[in-house]
Amino acid sequence: DNMNEVFFTYDKNGCITFVNKKCYASLGYKPEELVGRDITEFVPEGERPNILKNINSRIMKGEASSYEIPGLHKDGSIRHIKVNASPIIENGEITGGMVLAEDVTEFKMAAHKLDLQQVYFKQLFEGSPDGIAVLDNKDTIIDINRGFENLFKYTLDEIKGLKINEVIIPEGMVEEANSISNSVNNGNIIQKEAVRRDKHGKLINVSILGYPIISRGKQIGVYGIYSDITNRKNAEEQLKYFSLHDVLTGLYNRAYFEQAMRSTESEGGSLTGIVVCDVDGLKLINDTLGHDSGDMLLITAAGVIRQSFEKIGIAARIGGDEFAVLLKTRDEYEITSALRHLRNSVEVLNLSKPDIHLNISLGLAINTDGLRKPADLFKEADNNMYREKLGHSQSARNAIVQTLMKTLEARDFLTEGHAERLQDLVVILARELKLPEHGISDLKLLAHFHDIGKVGIPDRILFKPGFLTDDEKKEMQRHSEIGYRIAQSAPDLIPIADWILKHHERWDGRGYPLGLKENEIPLQARILAIADAYDAMTNDRPYRKAMSVNEALMELKHNAGKQFDPLLVDVFADLMEKVQINS
Template sequence: MRQLSKKTWGHVMTSEVYQQIFNISAVAMVIIQNDSLQTANKAFTELSGYNLTDLPELSFRNLIVPADLLNIIPEAFELSSFESYQKVYSFRLITHTHNVIDVRGIFSFLEWNHQPAELLQLFNSATLDSNLYETSLNIKNTAACRENDVKYEEVADSLPEVIFEMNNQGKITFTDQTAYRLFGVSEAEYQQEINVFDYVAPVEQKKMAEHIERILTGEELGISKYLLRKKDGSTFPAIIHMSRVIRDQKFIGLRGVLLDISEHKQAETQLNYLIQHDTLTGLYNRAYFETELNKRQQSKTLLGIIILDVDGLKLINDTLGHSHGDKLLKAIAEHMSINFREGDLLARVGGDEFAILLNDIDEYRINQLIGQFNSAIFEYNQTHTRVPLNISCGYVLGVGNNLSPGSLFNEADNNMRKEKLFHSQSNRSAIVQTLKKALEARDFITEGHADRLQKLVLKLTTSIGFPDNLKNDLRLFAQFHDLGKVGIPDRILFKDGPLSKKEVLEMQRHSEIGYRIAQSASELAPIAEWILHHHEWWNGNGYPLGIKGEKIPLACRLLAIVDAFDAMTNDRPYRHSLSFSEALAELKKFAGTQFDPELVNTFIEVISN
């Protein structure tokens, strides 16, 4: 077990001092030994609702929500003799009144009555920040006496705060073990008459000197933030509370409590980033954009707002999946960052909408920037032909204090929507054409499957008197009934072997995907319903809606027979083709279940001739 030195350069800490540190701290503290609670401070009793007299009867494990025990046991209770032993866990504490409190606990190794034990400091998660500050305030006057006691010395040295004293010249006359760990120095190095300014970052030394002078004159400064320096030269933020030390009615120096707030600052920085930024693109979010717009509206400079909208994003998300849509959004954010000015504020203000706030801009320059951005998007589309970017853009210029923030933004948005309306159909058609090309590229797997279907289905329509005015739609249907397969992952579409149940369900989504694509393109809209129903069965066991009999559109019943026959008589990656007679036998077998029985007979008669 580690033995702590009790003597320092000028003073010897006493049990009374350490016990005072333990008792008055605003941080809830309890000492645990063999799962039993040995002692606790007032803050712990207030947090948990238990009295000190209750402690001997309590097992610490019974104070933790059972589901959380696995998070901190056994690791937290495997005591170590390492001097730097300290573990932090989040868990739920069960109070005396059976309420549950979310807490963060810091477990530290110490000796209690010459046996291994742990000091647990508990922070209520809901009030964590205030507790940290209160801790620094409450320990500010705790270094004065002359006796020794290992128990309370270890308690104090296990705290995250550094307790120190210095003389009027800034020479450190006392500190605790926590300081050695925090600043990366040994006790021997501290004994070499180290000055407090040796461990303050140069940029902060003047401020520290001014504060010391003010405190020595009797001024109460409370808590101050400083940037401190470790032995290796690295810096960290800290809060310090200092007060005068009076002995024999003389001011002999200052006493202080120091708390490293690096983790707090990191968490604060991360939280601020999340509050201000869009997590997908890394650009600012709408809330931050509006805040900055309000600020800049107070100026008299010329402001510009550009609104960008991704055309067809919903169609891409619905057909190819959100991962493809997300790639487009990230690509736009990347090109915005490259092609607009360094001081321009870039934000994602909606699902498919972006905004740029520009200072000191004129008509010529804003059009130049938009042209530069559009050129970058054009180049992107040359190398990303499967899912190109189509963007509508609108902008507005105005003197900051002449328009309200809302009206300036709305005008830019309205201008963007006018452009979107002007070419929305052409952009949707461009996306659909791209998807159709993707389907054609994949048709090699079935060696002209769509072309063969057109010929077969037209033969069948002639025999049943299918309306002539719908035959062109039927040709289109034969060609693009599987359009939705562009949204099915290649690992499923090109799988060499039978599909799993999960993969079958994924494959079945192509009917709905194709339906949504067809609805978005004027030339495919007439066959959208057919695409949706082309895998329905005569007996109602098909998908996606499970309709049956003559409720299934005639075109779908026709194509189902022709599609199945062509699939059976041509090789697939996972099986060889059937013979002509074997394929016809399969059609007869499933007539009345999968296929319209009358149409099966007609098809067999037509194909046999």
């Protein structure tokens, strides 16, 4: 009755004859509740045939047996019972059986839980994208997962039994690796970013988690978990780079430049000197050829500045068109040589690439006595730069305008001679209208430069052989405004800037860009419109043959009062007819 295991007896009919007190702890029944009842009542219904079979086939034949059965607890739950059954023999006759039973439910549950943990660990170990190595306490490799194989390109057969620090540690990092190993082997959890090496010698940025394996309070090994952080490190490097560099030119940016000036001052040193550079005419290039061309001008300028000062200074882009150089030397010869190199490079560049004109204004300030503050040096260099810029800014803009005109002439080869013919036509009409000679000179200038804004129109639109789409027409119509901005930048063209803007207005108000009509349109623009249309019609184009003079004059008269000033059309037609008769 005082045994630690459940003990009960039954007769040969399977009726319980005795139960000890332990039964209450295992199945929830008091002994008096079980005595006299059939033993099969305390197992699930599906197990009862097996119990009867065991009694009949073994116990009643005098054989002992051992097995596990599910037992029904009084509360309805199932308990796992390990049974050792033997027959009871009296006077040589089997009168029943006796059972020694042990409740193994908790052991079963613990075993099941352990099995699940092993399954979970195996799936986690094998399926983890991170590289995992299982090591003993001496850093010897016991096992690795697929993540480790993928990361470091080793198979388990290649490295099992080797020291981890002999396999993946780059030269020069052994001491750091040993420090990590010692710390983890002393029971510490370590997380650290480091560089490791794969089978082929490639260096990999990894995050390492070193984790001690503890069993029954004793450390039996180490998990080494390696996460590839190469992409993150590259992104961090890019962010760091772009935080200190100008994205367009690759030079340092204003933030770095100002930081470098402050560092010089805070560290007790003195800045030797500053050069401030400004790209002349950038706005004009942006407004006419577009920001892509402006960007190319800035990239070109940055390259020249970097090359000229790379040995004696640090170049940075500090604004839209402004650059600055922190000088490392006070040697006047070196500084003068760098400035001369920059100016010569700009000159050579403009000769070799006439399609784009680069001009850079420079300002220099040198800290001769070493006592001046960086901010004062920068202000002096900036003032010197603006002084130079004022001295040749207009000539620089004129050079850009001339470059744009040459570019237009080079692109507009299909209408070669158009400007010269147009000048002759407007002069004939202007003199018939008795305009003053200075006005005729401006008209000739208009005839030559009226389409200068086309330099800002893409070739795919300017030279498209077929009809333009609505969007392409809008893009083409921008050439009047672009031309106006160019003319406003050149003193020689300022008198005709307004006429360039309005030379595509129509008499009926359906022109562009302002929708002016009749006498709101300047006389010079009305004269040019007639002469331009006449010349276009009487000369070959890629998409059609030239009209005859009479056909062209008929077309002008047909559009008089619509596209053209009707009075001027009459005057022009009479003139052309007289010229035709005389010729």
